[in-house]
Amino acid sequence: MTTQTTTAQTPGSPTTEPNKGLIGIPEHIGRALATAGGALTVISTFLAWTWTSAFPGDLTYYGYPGGLQVLVLIGGALTTLFGLASYGTKGLRWLTPAGADSAIKLAATGTFATAWYTIIAISATLGGLVHLEPGGWIAAIATLTALLGALALPFERPEPDPHDPDDTGWEQFRHHTRHALTTLRAAVASGRTKTPRELPAYAEILIIVAALTTGLIVFTYGIGTSYDELFVGFLITAGFGFTALAKAGLINRVSAITAKHRNVTLIGAFVAAAAFPFTQSDDQYATIGVYILIFATVALGLNIVVGLAGLLDLGYVAFLGVGAYTAAMVSGSPSSPFDIQLPFWASALLGAAVAMVFGVLIGAPTLRLRGDYLAIVTLGFGEIFRLAVLNADGTSGPDITNGSNGISSIPNINILGFDFGQEHTIAGFTIARFANYFLLMLLITLVVVVVFRRSSDSRIGRAWVAIREDETAARAMGINGFRVKLIAFALGATLAGLAGTVQAHVTYTVTPEQYMFAHVVPPNSAFLLAAVVLGGMGTISGPLVGAALLYLIPAKLQFLGDFQLLAFGLALVLIMRFRPEGLIPNRRRQLEFHAEAEAPTVLSKSGA
Structure with a gap:
């Protein structure tokens, strides 16, 4: 048996040759830079980024993030959490069942893109970098530091030593699976470890509630973006954030929990959607909501x-x-x-x-x-x-x-004297015409989902x-x-x-x-x-x-004029390139598109 020269490095333990990523920085240094950069990014959002309120969102306040700063804050927080999880921090490992390195890269890249897009937009709108306050410069340096640290992490997880140089990939996979199961059984029999336990039912239901609440917040925020720059930043942050959570394995973990409690998830999703009109003060965004529901029902x-x-x-x-x-x-x-x-x-x-x-x-x-x-x-x-x-x-x-x-x-x-064209007050909330139709369309959507x-x-x-x-x-x-x-x-x-x-x-x-x-x-x-x-x-x-995405994105990209369909088509091409099975695929199609990732590849003796 040959021994690999490149070994995985566990945080806190020395190795003979540390793994290096794209830019040649040792892995442990890159992980520290990414985590610290994410934390510094969060701090920078509480500082003023420009001295004038002429830029949309008013980024002149200290101690109160606003506009695009909120999106950078979310990206920095995700980068920091994934960075801490990569160190095996207790309580955060649950967030990264598939590993934290890929999630760190994506979160740091998204945060960098949103922050630098904001800085460029400020300079273009106000007439130069001189309009930046110290908070903007700190955000630029912090996100760049986090990105460089993330690029230092290995892009491919090191493979274990091959059992036999002549084995096929499937035979090697069977060997290592057998060996892992034997080791686990021996450890359990000797009392050194315990089999992983499932979360209690109430904890899983709380996770479902948290996921649905997060979805409602993201949807409401996306619809309610009041200016073009904010929506572009929202697309960048949401896209990279969702992909980072998927790479970390958190999306699959939550999906497994929701599949286990399908009735609870269905009822919770209906309640969360029904709460949307009550979060709006007028019909401006409820109009978009009802058209999205019509579109979504027909798509289903x-x-x-x-x-x-x-x-x-x-x-x-x-x-x-x-x-x-x-x-x-x-x-x-x-x-x-x-x-x-x-x-x-x-x-x-x-x-x-x-x-x-x-x-x-x-x-x-x-x-x-x-x-x-x-x-x-x-x-x-x-x-x-x-x-x-x-x-x-x-x-x-x-x-x-x-x-x-x-x-x-x-x-x-x-219907029974209830005129959907008039305003009505329900539990102290006034809902107008499109909010009425939103609730009616939600009931029809529920019928279609059940069917x-x-x-x-x-x-x-x-x-x-x-x-x-x-x-x-x-x-x-x-x-x-x-x-x-x-x-x-x-x-x-x-x-x-x-x-x-x-x-x-x-x-x-x-x-x-x-x-x-x-x-x-x-x-x-x-x-x-x-x-x-x-x-x-x-x-x-x-x-x-x-x-929802295909209706919301064109409605918000109207400021691009003739380039609207070009940008929209480019976004679809990128999504289909990197996630061809769809944003929320079933297991069968996911295996069809990613069958090559189910078994590890065999490393040669040279480690190439």
Whole structure:
């Protein structure tokens, strides 16, 4: 057996040759620099960064971080926590089950990027570096120090000594696993150690509550960013922070806890979302919230078709339009050709039913196709729907949809005397029109989540997954592929139609341009599919998160003008490059994309 010359260094213990990172600084020095730099960054946020309040956020106060300083404070705190955890600090090791080095690198890089972006923005806005106060210079030096220290940490974890130079990677992995289990059993038998114990149930529930509260705070902060520089800084900090937590293994650990308490998580998420309107003083951001929920609900319905059944549907937004147009026609609009005003529950059921019928009619002749051919046909259906409602104006076709003018003046929803268009006071909080619709849409989202969850766990759900993985093998096992795919198509269309009935009342007007394949403002088929893939196919929370990001980011990047779609597309490319399985993937897809990381690579005798 050969001995590796490069050995892992445990903090506080000497080694023959310390590991070195990208810049050649010894590992223990780099770890100290990263930790100290993170702590100094936190201190710098309590100092003034500029002398004038002309820069947005007013960074002139001492002892009170504001604006972009808050984001730098969060990044510095994460860097410091991960740095202390890398030393094995008691109570912090729980935060880094997968190791702290990668998390330190990402947190330090994100903090450096946010701080230096702020300094450059201050200089560009005010006219030079002379407008910086000492706090700004300290932040620049501290974040640079933390970044250099993080770069000194090894990028690859040292591998153990090979059992046999001729062994394959899998054989080596089996050997070391066997050896570790034998050692653990011997230690437990001798009483030297104890098997790791699970947290008590109340502690796990508290962790779920903390995670949901953090999610609500981050979501509310992202929507409420009042100027462009703050939102860009928020994107940098949130992106690097989330990736750092994922690399540390904390995201997977919390996900395992939430999967164990699924009912508690579902109820807690609903309560946290319902609290959002009560955190707003007006309808400015509740408007964005209700549109995000509509987008997310439709994306979750598409997730049944794409994520579970594996059917590439590029015309899914048409089912949203079917539901919206149906509700608009029977809700008493003066632009409707039908003199009908049904109560909302009836129009909602009718819109969902009509969308389901369209799903069956479109799916029956087309679902025998696969892959790209199915995608082309569904794309054609989406365009046919748009052109049909555009021409049904009484001139080019029957007078049904009022053509390009659409159906306007759709009345507000009124359920049991509760007018969703009026302000209401609940528990001392005044909620306005869009907040009312937010709560209604939240209830519909909950219904869709329950339907998705029950369907995916059922026999038909397992059949969908089997069809997605290998349709030929599924057919050989007795699964009726056509019937199973048709059920998925019809169910997805029903859920989209249900969301469309609320959209018609929220927007007051439905027009053909709202249901194009690609449109600047979501929802559209391209954005819906991107939300499913970006968030995580086959999961519940993935499309919800993906839809929120894909709606919020374009809405906040309008200051880029013509470069908005360029920046947005670049962000999507980077996310898909570094996390192709999605932001919140299921375990199966994560293994598909990262199978090479499941077994360690074999080091050669030379250590190369």
